[in-house]
Amino acid sequence: EMQLVESGGGLVQPGGSLRLSCAGSGFTFSSFWMNWVRQAPGEGPVWVSHISNDGSTVTYADSVKGRFTIFRDNAKNTLYLQMNSLRVEDTAVYYCTMTTVITQTFDLWGHGTKVTVSS
């Protein structure tokens, strides 16, 4: 069974840092482009960042550009999101998602990890 499992969320003060991880299993992780998508309480999903299968291409939403870094370790089947200079408005559940060549969108989602930025 294909699965994505996120970890690393928690409570952090404004200006702080956090690193999220997403472990993939049940599929050839290194073959797929991956994404982070977040969803604040009561709101719709928002795409955050995207990385190519080999890590050579990355893209960010304007709201996180310069603060967040997406990267991956294909040997460990793991995707990461390094989040620096966190703001209250970054509070959300962060989902790891997989993109396939066929759909070019978010086929598979993890169950998410909650990030709360508050003093």
Place this chain on the structure above:
Amino acid sequence: EIVLTQSPATLSLSPGERATLSCRTSQSVYSYLAWFQQKPGQVPRLLIYDASNRATGIPARFSGSGSGADFTLTISSLEPEDFAIYYCQQRSDWPPVYTFGQGTKLEIK
């Protein structure tokens, strides 16, 4: 930035009825439009990609149509499990950037 506008915000229907949800984009997105379903406490699920293609395992009562800047998700005959929030999403060609609409809540009348 492309803006997606979904209507109506809330749609109240009964099981067995037909549901028609709209998504309009601020500029053409060709056919690069997807639809997701999200139930309370659950993760969004991909229903439709590239405007009209059903994702794996999605029942035939769900269909998508449209191109350019005007898209529709139709549920031909509502089942009790279809009451949820539906989001449309567009992707740019390159580099890939994704935007979601604000959602339509489909509730039981």
